[in-house]
Amino acid sequence: MSDFRQEFLRFAMAEQVLSFGEFKTKAGRLSPYFFNAGLFNHGQALWQLAKFYAKSIIESKIEFDMLFGPAYKGIVLAAVTAAALAENGKDVPFAYNRKEAKDHGEGGVIVGAKLSGRVLIIDDVISAGTSVRESVAIIEQAGATVAGVAIALDRMEKGTGEQSAVQEVKQQYQIPVTAIATLEDLLAMLANDKNSELTQFLPKVQDYRKQYGVN
Helix, strand or coil, X not given: CCHHHHHHHHHHHHCCCEEEEEEEXXXXXXXXXXXXXXXXXXXXXXXXXXXXXXXXXXXXXXXXCEEEECCCHHHHHHHHHHHHHHHCCCCCCEEEEEEEEECCCCXXXXXXXXXXXXXXXXXXXXXXXXXXXXXXXXXHHCCCEEEEEEEEEECCEECCCCCEHHHHHHHHHCCCEEEEEEHHHHHHXXXXXXXXXXXXXXXXXXXXXXHHECC
16 A cells, blocks of 8 residues: 555544444445545645645556546545646646536636646546546537546445446546545555554454445
């Protein structure tokens, strides 16, 4: 596990974005952990998150020309990630969409740079893949190409079938998906943290993966 991935998970716990216990997911599953990226809700946390996105994207070696953030969470994520990438020597434009078209001023549904070239989608997670599908349609309609998707956490669990939502996106669109951390990284952190209270959650997370996880 890359050091920054373990650092990210600990950072997420410190911000109470990642927590352990018993949580019911949208699919009705009882999960031993919960990840809520909406709790990265103050300046320092958001900037730190952006730097983790930048590290993950750079390490992935995905080739892209600009960023796209789907409304609403992706708007802020694309903006701050663009700033973090610029700090790392890769200055790229970014854009995001409105939920409803604007009929005055610049009009349309796209705000920011013109969608062109290879576009990397930035979002928090991929649950049902709805946000990705909508983003792909917007990008392709503009005549640009989808370069891939960058997310914060890949839960690596089955969707409606035997594949995870991330695997479905990869297969359907033939694009790479990079995550700052995955369920495997989370399990590794719990397993290596022998002197922490976190160790007690390892068997539950392992059991959850056996029941709902994918390779």
